[in-house]
Amino acid sequence: MTPPVVPVFLAFFTAQLAVETALLLLNLRHVARARGVPALLAGRVDEGTADRSRAYTLANGRFALIQEFFSAALTLAVLFSGLLPALDRALAGRGLAGAHLFVAYLVALSAGSALLALPFSLWHTFRLEARFGFNRTTPRLWVLDRVKGVVLQAAIGVPLLYAIYAFMRFTGALWWLWLFGFLVLVQVVLLWAYPTLIAPLFNRFEPLPDGELRARLERLAHDAGFRNRGLFVMDASRRSGHSNAYFTGLLRPRIVLFDTLVANMSVDEAASVLAHEIGHYRARHIHRRLALSLAGTLVVLFVLSRLVAWPPLYAAFGFDRPSLQAALTLVSLCGAPFVFWLSPLAARLSRRHEYEADRYAIRIARAPAALATALVRLNGENLSNLHPHPWYSAWHYSHPVLVERLAAIEAEASRAAAV
Structure with missing residues (x-):
């Protein structure tokens, strides 16, 4: 009896x-x-900001709806049009085999996907973001970013694909364990290389100038026992009017502030934002999420190892024979519908981490009012949704809804004052 591969996939795909x-x-x-x-x-x-937030949310939501249906239609077309086996035969007909066929096949599919995504990126950047005053990217800068991205992906991705093929082909039945170990090593190397070698290809990073803000942030990091590689300002305003801050690095991270954030926030507000980020590191949220991500990778590799030699998978999508490139492609295209229900669990964990980081920020920065105003300012500057539907936010939001977060900050501040 032939396993119902296609009906099962379509059932999960439709459900998602x-x-x-x-x-x-x-x-x-x-x-x-x-x-x-x-x-x-x-x-x-103010009412004006609330109105613009609603308009921005609606515009992004409608755009996301179009993207969602386009992506779904494209996935079905690629899977059931015969394109995938035809591409395999075409490349093999040109004399490619083994690792070269594996890499060429996956690169061709990746390039095709990237090309189809370009119109959406153009529209979102130069029409939607520009309409709300966020876009500051010039066409020249937009093209340069894409060219740099392609070169970087080729420089890293092509050797990585050859390595993946070698592990899958030559390390025996437990190749998925060997490949997992290799991918963990690659992840660590990229985390080390990103702040000093990769990120500067796209943005300029300057040390935060001396002054009241730098002194306050350095004192805060010292009091928290937070070892870091310095405070830097990123020229985010070259591309966008959005504000943010982040840490980059695994053991001793760099603290990176968007220049838009530095320009618009008070010293206490910026200190509260930094204290919040330090809270993530002190609670090892970043390391826990990395561990969960790697665990997910291990599970995917194990599933892939079970499917590589399973003929019904290939027959269901028109392939004459099993192949490593076909297996990797089919798992990539068909996998999401089987795990999409994990999204609200991951979002809930992330929101819990945000509450924990806020509580830490209140204890270390001792400025709950500044933390609240900083969050209100960030939400206003980014036109974040003030009225999300509870079901939608529960499923998708990695951060608590602003009103819920402010209520939690006020409650924590009251508890701290009562101690």
Whole structure:
């Protein structure tokens, strides 16, 4: 009896598309009906900002809906049009075999996917983001970023694909364990290389100038016992008006502040944002998420090892014979519908980490009001959704909804004052 590969895949694929579409439409309807400013934000967010936030959320949501259906249609077309086996035969007909066929096949599919994504990137950057005053990227800079990205992907990705083929082909039945160990090593090397070798290809990083802000942030990091590789300002305003801050690195991270954040926040607000990020590191949230990501990679590799030699998988999508490149492609294209239900679990864990980092920030920076105003400012500057539907935010949001986060900050501040 032939296993029902296609019906099972289509059932999960349809379930994912239905759930994701329903949640997105529910959120769009909820936002479109919302009026005014949430009660907890009264006096903190003006009506004009709230109106622009709703308009930005609706525009992004409608754009995401178009992308979602295009991606779904493209996935089905690629899987059932015969394109994948035809590409395999065409490359083999040119004399490619073994590792060269494996790499050429995956590079060709990756290039095709990237080309189809370009119109969406152009529209989002130069129409949608520009409409709301966020885009500062010139066409020349946009093209340069893409060219640099392609060169970087080729420089890293092509040797990586050859290495993956070698592990899959020559390390025996436990190749998935050997490959996992190798990918962990690659991840560590990239985490080390990103801040000093990769990120500077796209942005300029300058030490935070001497002054009140630098002194406050250095004192805060010292009091928290947070070892780092320095405070840097990134020229984010070259591309966008969005504000943010982040750490980069695994053991002694760099502290990176967007220049838009430095320009718009008070010293206490910036210190609270930094204290929040330090809270993530002190609680080892970054390391836990990395561990979970690697565990997921290990599971995927194990599943792939079981499917590589399973003929029904290839027959279901038109392949004449099993191959490593076909196995990797089919798992990549077909895998998401089987694990999409994990999204709300990951989002819930992330939100819990955000609450923990906020509590740490209140203890170390001792400025809960500044943390609250910083979050309100960031949400306003980024036009984040003030009225998300509860189901949508529970499924997708990695950060708590602003009103819920502010309520938690006020409650923590009250507890700290009572001690």
